[in-house]
Amino acid sequence: MNLTLKIWRQKGPKEKGQIVDYKVTDISEHMSFLEMMDVLNESLVAKDEDPIAFDHDCREGICGTCSLHINGEPHGPDRGITTCQLHMRMFNDGDTIYIEPWRAKAFPIIKDLIVDRTAFERIQQAGAFISVNTSGNTQDANSLPIPKHDADLSMDAAACIGCGACVASCKNSSAMLFVGAKVSQFALLPQGKIEAKERVLNMVKQMDEEGFGNCTNTGACEIECPKDISLENIARMNREFLKASL
Numbered sequence: 313m314n315l316t317l318k319i320w321r322q323k324g325p326k327e328k329g330q331i332v333d334y335k336v337t338d339i340s341e342h343m344s345f346l347e348m349m350d351v352l353n354e355s356l357v358a359k360d361e362d363p364i365a366f367d368h369d370c371r372e373g374i375c376g377t378c379s380l381h382i383n384g385e386p387h388g389p390d391r392g393i394t395t396c397q398l399h400m401r402m403f404n405d406g407d408t409i410y411i412e413p414w415r416a417k418a419f420p421i422i423k424d425l426i427v428d429r430t431a432f433e434r435i436q437q438a439g440a441f442i443s444v445n446t447s448g449n450t451q452d453a454n455s456l457p458i459p460k461h462d463a464d465l466s467m468d469a470a471a472c473i474g475c476g477a478c479v480a481s482c483k484n485s486s487a488m489l490f491v492g493a494k495v496s497q498f499a500l501l502p503q504g505k506i507e508a509k510e511r512v513l514n515m516v517k518q519m520d521e522e523g524f525g526n527c528t529n530t531g532a533c534e535i536e537c538p539k540d541i542s543l544e545n546i547a548r549m550n551r552e553f554l555k556a557s558l
């Protein structure tokens with residue numbers, strides 16, 4: 313496949329960015345999207361040009377670091393996958409592909425396609441944990457039976473990898489799908505009850521302080537989420553918030 317790539321280049325957080333055109337040739341349809349980017353970067357390095365900075369780590373849909381806006385969609389045109397799991401067979405020979413970073417005030421651009429997502433880490437630090445006794449006399453897991461339905465819903469919420477696609481897809485740059493998932497994974501389990509009130513109040517407060525917008529039930533986040541996190545988690549977070557505020 314031969315492709316035209318229109319890629320956002322920005323030297324640093326305070327520099328002005330712009331779309332720059334690149335051509336790539338002989339791209340296999342079996343390559344992943346990031347392998348295609350590697351091919352482009354190798355050609356730039358060979359010409360002594362600055363390679364394009366983009367985030368990646370596991371390249372298997374686990375770590376949540378890859379974060380490209382491809383033709384206007386976070387993680388590209390496929391569903392239920394991350395950018396690193398996207399394959400070039402989703403595109404056609406001769407296509408023009410726009411590649412941009414996540415766009416949100418709370419995710420400032422560091423360089424090219426890399427954004428600063430430490431706002432998510434600060435939200436996690438505000439409450440996404442439980443107090444457990446790790447001094448050697450930890451409670452036996454079987455002493456706390458959990459209904460299968462609750463355990464399944466908790467596991468579904470815990471599948472969130474913190475990639476930020478929900479924010480990038482939202483017209484309000486809302487992080488409520490992410491925060492809803494992180495609140496829900498604990499709210500559904502007995503282990504999460506102890507700090508439940510502080511957790512939801514502190515995480516929502518941090519979310520607001522970071523500059524994320526509010527949810528207006530558009531649902532773009534749920535569609536673009538690579539882990540199929542359900543909007544129900546936002547509703548659960550709102551209920552937890554209301555209970556904790558009374």
Ligand code: SF4
Pocket residue numbers: 471472473474475476477478479489490493533536537538539540541
């Ligand atoms: S809710 Fe989905 S889109 Fe948002 S951070 Fe988690 S995995 Fe990514």
Ligand code: FES
Pocket residue numbers: 367368369370371372373374375376377378394395396397
């Ligand atoms: S590089 Fe880890 S999820 Fe894509």
